Amino acid sequence: MTGTVAPSRHAGAAAWPATGPGFEVYDPQGEALLGGAARLALVAETDAHEGPVYIPGEDALYFTTLPQTRNTPVPGTPHAVIKRLALDGLSFPVDPSRLSVLPAPVHMPNGMTLGHDGSLVVCEQGTQAEQARISRVDPRTGRVDTLTDRWSGLRLNSPNDVTVRSDGTIWFTDPSYGHLQGFRPEPQIGDYVYRYDPASGRLSVVADSFDKPNGLAFSPDEQTLYITDSGANTEPGSYHVQRPHRIAAFDVQDSSHLGPGRLFAVTTPGFPDGIKVDLAGHVYASSFSGVQVFSPAGDLIGQIRLPGAVNFTFGGPGGEVLFITTDTAIWAAVLNPPAGVRPRRDQESWR
Numbered sequence: 154m155t156g157t158v159a160p161s162r163h164a165g166a167a168a169w170p171a172t173g174p175g176f177e178v179y180d181p182q183g184e185a186l187l188g189g190a191a192r193l194a195l196v197a198e199t200d201a202h203e204g205p206v207y208i209p210g211e212d213a214l215y216f217t218t219l220p221q222t223r224n225t226p227v228p229g230t231p232h233a234v235i236k237r238l239a240l241d242g243l244s245f246p247v248d249p250s251r252l253s254v255l256p257a258p259v260h261m262p263n264g265m266t267l268g269h270d271g272s273l274v275v276c277e278q279g280t281q282a283e284q285a286r287i288s289r290v291d292p293r294t295g296r297v298d299t300l301t302d303r304w305s306g307l308r309l310n311s312p313n314d315v316t317v318r319s320d321g322t323i324w325f326t327d328p329s330y331g332h333l334q335g336f337r338p339e340p341q342i343g344d345y346v347y348r349y350d351p352a353s354g355r356l357s358v359v360a361d362s363f364d365k366p367n368g369l370a371f372s373p374d375e376q377t378l379y380i381t382d383s384g385a386n387t388e389p390g391s392y393h394v395q396r397p398h399r400i401a402a403f404d405v406q407d408s409s410h411l412g413p414g415r416l417f418a419v420t421t422p423g424f425p426d427g428i429k430v431d432l433a434g435h436v437y438a439s440s441f442s443g444v445q446v447f448s449p450a451g452d453l454i455g456q457i458r459l460p461g462a463v464n465f466t467f468g469g470p471g472g473e474v475l476f477i478t479t480d481t482a483i484w485a486a487v488l489n490p491p492a493g494v495r496p497r498r499d500q501e502s503w504r
Contacts, residue, residue: 183455204265207468264314276312427464
């Protein structure tokens with residue numbers, strides 16, 4: 154979660170050529186993903202903010218809501234919940250009656266992913282009174298169990314986004330947005346990126362070079378970890394262009410450590426938040442203008458024009474849909490990738 158900022162028109166390369174409404178492509182790689190029969194459809198109008206997770210066995214999308222401060226359990230304390238949207242294949246929009254609230258006692262949930270056991274792995278940012286943590290939530294019952302909530306005896310800041318590697322380890326970002334936005338205590342630790350090993354219970358810092366680490370995603374072979382830095386956004390509504398608004402790439406060493414980071418891309422307009430990678434290694438990242446798509450080399454090859462885009466996940470019957478949350482709605486970008494470029498079946502969507 155970051156602050157809310159006004160979207161602006163993309164100021165980058167000219168379209169090559171312009172595709173249908175909602176898509177722009179800048180070279181042939183972008184045309185292969187976003188051209189042809191690709192379409193953008195409204196799925197549902199709802200307060201979908203972060204953490205979209207598609208569970209194929211249910212054909213359902215789970216997400217965390219936009220935090221509210223009115224009519225909350227604790228007056229003046231922001232409150233958010235996990236919601237479930239029962240889908241109907243590729244038939245959009247869906248009836249509002251398909252939305253429901255998961256009865257899970259979570260505290261300011263933000264990013265989520267799917268664990269190997271079918272549970273939701275949730276970033277709970279916490280409140281002034283409730284501890285920030287990474288938790289496991291049963292999507293059938295709403296039962297919540299704490300996975301980790303402290304590093305070296307010190308409380309976490311406000312975990313933002315999370316991914317699960319194929320070996321079962323949990324990697325997450327922990328920026329201090331909760332404190333900056335007034336609902337968390339003063340930080341005891343830096344804005345770090347962590348690796349948690351459920352087998353040993355060990356929580357380790359894997360990166361400390363970020364201003365505000367945000368979204369993260371592995372490459373298809375899991376040898377590279379991409380992490381967005383939204384340091385250009387501090388207080389809600391702010392955009393400080395001299396601060397970081399970039400995507401960094403790290404080599405994964407021995408499955409448990411990260412090598413030196415390198416610049417993968419700088420986003421414009423605005424700062425990146427959510428990030429995902431498909432089977433061909435294309436990197437998708439949010440910006441003020443929508444979801445930008447980069448080649449494995451870091452070149453901008455196209456974008457899904459959808460101002461207000463926050464986060465997204467792959468899903469749908471064939472994994473060809475990018476479900477996008479925008480705070481006021483859920484959208485579906487139905488892509489038409491050729492053979493060999495189907496979206497990656499990773500922890501966010503498929504395990």
